[in-house]
Amino acid sequence: MAKLKVGRNILEISEDDLILDNGACYQIVTKMIGFGFNEYIPVMSKKLFKDLKIVGLIFTNDTLKKSAIEKYGDPTLSYWKFDVEKMKEMGY
Numbered sequence: 001m002a003k004l005k006v007g008r009n010i011l012e013i014s015e016d017d018l019i020l021d022n023g024a025c026y027q028i029v030t031k032m033i034g035f036g037f038n039e040y041i042p043v044m045s046k047k048l049f050k051d052l053k054i055v056g057l058i059f060t061n062d063t064l065k066k067s068a069i070e071k072y073g074d075p076t077l078s079y080w081k082f083d084v085e086k087m088k089e090m091g092y
Contacts, residue, residue, distance in 0.1 A: 002087035006042045009033055013087065019044065019058060019080040020068065026080075053080075057087050 002013045006028065017030045026044040033042050052058045064079040 002084050002092040004092055006044050006048070009042060011042060013082050013084060015082065015084045017082055021078050021080060023076050057083050059083060
């Protein structure tokens with residue numbers, strides 16, 4: 001597990017967590033914040049996403065893109081995964 005600050009929240013990230021890139025925002029679809037009527041999916045800032053991508057802490061491949069397209073039916077969507085081992089090495 002690695003810890004990542006997304007907005008005002010600190011999330012524990014595992015290798016199973018996915019980021020949905022829909023072209024407008026980046027949602028960590030495997031996490032939920034809050035409870036009850038106040039429960040929502042955390043949205044990552046574009047700057048944080050870009051920084052993680054440049055350093056190589058997140059990645060995508062054809063399998064992830066295909067699974068996002070199958071689930072949502074939109075060819076512009078893609079999933080991204082976290083490289084948790086690399087995150088731990090860098091102190092996250």
